[in-house]
Amino acid sequence: AQKITQTQPGMFVQEKEAVTLDCTYDTSDPSYGLFWYKQPSSGEMIFLIYQGSYDQQNATEGRYSLNFQKARKSANLVISASQLGDSAMYFCAMRERTSYDKVIFGPGTSLSVIP
Amino acid sequence: DTGVSQNPRHKITKRGQNVTFRCDPISEHNRLYWYRQTLGQGPEFLTYFQNEAQLEKSRLLSDRFSAERPKGSFSTLEIQRTEQGDSAMYLCASSLSYGYTFGSGTRLTVV
Numbered sequence: 001a002q003k004i005t006q007t008q009p010g011m012f013v014q015e016k017e018a019v020t021l022d023c024t025y026d027t028s029d030p031s032y033g034l035f036w037y038k039q040p041s042s043g044e045m046i047f048l049i050y051q052g053s054y055d056q057q058n059a060t061e062g063r064y065s066l067n068f069q070k071a072r073k074s075a076n077l078v079i080s081a082s083q084l085g086d087s088a089m090y091f092c093a094m095r096e097r098t099s100y101d102k103v104i105f106g107p108g109t110s111l112s113v114i115p
Numbered sequence: 116d117t118g119v120s121q122n123p124r125h126k127i128t129k130r131g132q133n134v135t136f137r138c139d140p141i142s143e144h145n146r147l148y149w150y151r152q153t154l155g156q157g158p159e160f161l162t163y164f165q166n167e168a169q170l171e172k173s174r175l176l177s178d179r180f181s182a183e184r185p186k187g188s189f190s191t192l193e194i195q196r197t198e199q200g201d202s203a204m205y206l207c208a209s210s211l212s213y214g215y216t217f218g219s220g221t222r223l224t225v226v
Contacts, residue, residue: 004157035215043204045158045217091157100171102148103208103215105157 003027004092004106012112013082020067021077021109023092033095034075035103036066040088048090051075079111087113117141119218121207127224128197135193136221140209147190148215149182150206151175158206164190197225 005024013019025034036048051059051066059066067076079086092106120139128134140147145166150158161180163171166187176182179198184190194201202225208215 037217043222044219045206045208045215047214047216050214093157100163100165101146101210102160102163102171104160105150108155108157 003104004094006092006106006109008109009107010110010112012114013079013086015084015113015115016081018078018080019082019111021079021090021092021111023075023077023106025073025075025092025094027073027094027096029096031097034066034068035093035095036064036075036077037091037093037105038086038088039091039108045091049077082113084113084115087111119207119209119216121205121218121221123221124219125222125224127226130199130225131196133193133195134197134223135191136205136207136223138190138192138207138209138218139188140190140207141211141216142188144209144211144216145187146210147184148208148210149190149192150208152204152206152220153202161192194223197223199225201225 003026032053034051038046049059049061049064051068058068063080065078089108091108093103095103122137147164149161152158162182164184179195182192204220204222206220207218
């Protein structure tokens with residue numbers, strides 16, 4: 001069963017606007033972590049932000065914030081003030097403590113920032 | 116350079132040949148993961164090492180695939196008798212706690 005769902009295959013956003021990338025997940029493990037990674041066309045996976053399942057506050061890293069709604073099993077990424085360099089694939093991912101901490105990835109969302 | 120290093124960056128091979136990829140993790144990281152990523156998809160987990168022990172293998176890892184991590188340092192991923200369906204990006208990641216650091220990957224093309 002798919003554990004990470006990203007329902008937006010592609011998204012467009014105007015430069016300097018904010019954008020939300022959706023992610024829902026499924027797990028029975030009470031202890032887990034959620035990540036977002038960025039993959040530009042060059043191929044490297046760039047870590048953006050992390051949210052632990054017991055963290056009380058939503059994670060923020062510069063222009064990135066994670067809207068964590070635990071009851072809804074939702075972990076949306078918000079990018080504020082989009083820049084042209086934000087155009088890339090974005091992957092939501094989850095680590096389960098009961099599974100050797102391995103991380104499983106969603107199918108990704110392609111973000112294009114329009115000048 | 117203290118990042119995760121993968122070699123080669125690109126590999127083109129004929130169907131039926133064997134290929135081997137190498138991953139050098141961050142030196143203090145005891146956990147090492149291999150993933151495969153096909154075009155337009157998210158990375159798929161292949162296998163996991165804690166130090167030199169291979170603790171988990173995905174069903175994606177057929178008997179043509181083998182991975183090692185001698186002495187808990189670098190790791191190699193070998194594919195025997197390559198098939199066209201093996202064409203993908205092979206990503207290595209290392210970890211000490213909750214975060215992964217990925218290498219730049221090895222792009223394999225089987226012709």
